[in-house]
Amino acid sequence: MIRGALHALELAKEDIWMWCHSLTLDQLNRTTGRVASVAFHLRHIARSLDRLLTYAEGAPLNDEQVAALRSELEAASSHEEVFAELLAALERSKWRLLALQAADFAAERLVGKKRLPTTVGGLVVHIADHTRRHVGQAITTAKIAGQQ
Secondary structure: OHHHHHHHHHHHHHHHHHHHOOOOHHHHHOOEOOEOOHHHHHHHHHHHHHHHHHHHOOOOOOHHHHHHHHOOOOOOOOHHHHHHHHHHHHHHHHHHHHHHHHOOOOOEEEEOOOOEEEEHHHHHHHHHHHHHHHHHHHHHHHHHHHHO
16 A cells, blocks of 8 residues: 555656656746646645645644645745755655554544544555646646646
């Protein structure tokens, strides 16, 4: 289970670098129609990994994590900042996932304000799925933003 999540994170890093890293700051921040920007997806990947792993570790979100969640839709101020945040989050997430190897994957966890029930294993699977979904959205948006 951990191996699959780690593989998803490694693929995310490779795909994002290939398809999104060459975009300008304007292209990273560009929204087309009602589609979120590439910068949003990259920040959301980084910050949601932190939140989901916090829940998997059995802890509640702190004020900084909640503030980061609320700021995800804001325009990025620099290309370097967006990619530095993402790469750092992917690296931290790798080590946090490895630390979960000894966890009881059936252990119950509560997620979000509504305290929805799940398990450590459910969160690990969601980490992989959610990350890959946003990678796909970032790539699709990058292709559109890069053409305009």
